Amino acid sequence: MALRDIILYPDNRLKTACEAVDSFNAELRDFVNDLLDTCASGPGAVGIAAPQVGVLQRICIVDATRARKPVPNHGKLILVNPEITAWDGFAVGREGCLSVPDYTGNVVRAEKIRLSAYDLDGNALSFEMEGYEARIAQHEIDHLDGILFLDRLISRGADLFQRKPAKSKAAE
Amino acid sequence: MKTPHWKLLTLVGPDRPGIVAAVSRVLLGAGAELGEASMMRLGGLFTIMLMVGIDGDGVHLKGLLESVRNEFKLRVHVDELNAGLHRRIDPDARVTVYGADRVGIVAEVTDALAQAGLSITDLRSDVAGSEDKPIYIMNIEGVAQQGLPPLEQALARLSSDIRVTIAPIELMRG
Ligand SMILES: [Zn+2]
Numbered sequence: 001m002a003l004r005d006i007i008l009y010p011d012n013r014l015k016t017a018c019e020a021v022d023s024f025n026a027e028l029r030d031f032v033n034d035l036l037d038t039c040a041s042g043p044g045a046v047g048i049a050a051p052q053v054g055v056l057q058r059i060c061i062v063d064a065t066r067a068r069k070p071v072p073n074h075g076k077l078i079l080v081n082p083e084i085t086a087w088d089g090f091a092v093g094r095e096g097c098l099s100v101p102d103y104t105g106n107v108v109r110a111e112k113i114r115l116s117a118y119d120l121d122g123n124a125l126s127f128e129m130e131g132y133e134a135r136i137a138q139h140e141i142d143h144l145d146g147i148l149f150l151d152r153l154i155s156r157g158a159d160l161f162q163r164k165p166a167k168s169k170a171a172e
Numbered sequence: 173m174k175t176p177h178w179k180l181l182t183l184v185g186p187d188r189p190g191i192v193a194a195v196s197r198v199l200l201g202a203g204a205e206l207g208e209a210s211m212m213r214l215g216g217l218f219t220i221m222l223m224v225g226i227d228g229d230g231v232h233l234k235g236l237l238e239s240v241r242n243e244f245k246l247r248v249h250v251d252e253l254n255a256g257l258h259r260r261i262d263p264d265a266r267v268t269v270y271g272a273d274r275v276g277i278v279a280e281v282t283d284a285l286a287q288a289g290l291s292i293t294d295l296r297s298d299v300a301g302s303e304d305k306p307i308y309i310m311n312i313e314g315v316a317q318q319g320l321p322p323l324e325q326a327l328a329r330l331s332s333d334i335r336v337t338i339a340p341i342e343l344m345r346g
Contacts, residue, residue, distance in 0.1 A: 045345050046344060046345060062346075067342070094262075094342070094343045094344065096344070098345065098346065102258045103260075132342060132344060
């Protein structure tokens with residue numbers, strides 16, 4: 001097990017678009033193992049992207065199994081060269097980032113997405129994601145494009161447009 | 173870098189362009205560090221609550237601001253802080269409230285929330301609608317110290333003219 005140091009904004013590597021992975025080899029496998037360990041050790045982290053440990057390649061982890069409350073998910077996902085191909089709906093949610101300690105803010109994300117990627121052997125994958133898992137994927141893929149959640153913050157006032165009221169009183 | 177002595181500076185005055193810039197420039201000139209802040213226009217006044225890291229006492233800080241205070245007709249108040257930056261608490265519940273504006277709506281809602289264990293971290297409220305038919309809108313974030321169910325129960329008992337929505341804030345960190 002090898003933990004990598006998480007780099008923090010304002011490190012410029014976090015604002016850099018990453019290169020696609022072109023060889024699915026042992027080196028990639030070793031790096032992803034480190035990335036998984038680093039994600040698992042991050043406080044409350046449900047995902048991580050390679051640039052957060054200074055590797056400017058299109059690789060990320062999306063792990064909605066680590067959500068505080070159970071949510072629909074596809075397990076612990078290793079995504080190589082992920083691409084979002086469809087977006088549907090929108091939702092406001094609270095995000096934080098391992099690379100931006102001590103801050104959380106509200107961000108609008110698509111409620112549902114379709115995503116394609118490759119696994120460690122170069123096999124094509126595709127997923128339909130919703131809610132929390134879709135939010136993680138959008139946050140991590142943003143990292144691969146050099147975009148931070150700080151670039152997408154919305155004001156508190158927008159809370160009224162929240163997705164689905166959990167409990168609504170006097171809805172008659 | 174040594175740790176500055178943090179204070180909470182409160183400034184209130186008529187809303188005029190340039191207040192924030194003028195205050196910031198004075199504090200910068202005095203070598204102060206600026207921290208977390210909340211600033212907004214309320215009822216034609218501009219209100220500033222700002223954490224300022226600066227050596228010396230509150231009298232010293234007020235002295236620095238004397239010319240800005242005069243220029244912008246500000247009222248100045250300083251509180252000493254024991255804590256510094258990075259003491260934010262992540263809220264885990266969001267409550268939105270709206271209804272026809274009437275006497276007692278805020279007290280009724282916040283009483284119910286407090287008794288059900290909500291520790292408020294942020295509250296914004298607005299009076300909207302037309303002048304003869306005002307509506308009251310409140311956006312609250314807080315920590316549900318006993319979880320959401322007691323809050324849901326408490327809100328369900330509110331007067332029927334108050335619309336309340338409560339939802340968890342699920343933080344996503346990645
Ligand atoms: Zn992040």
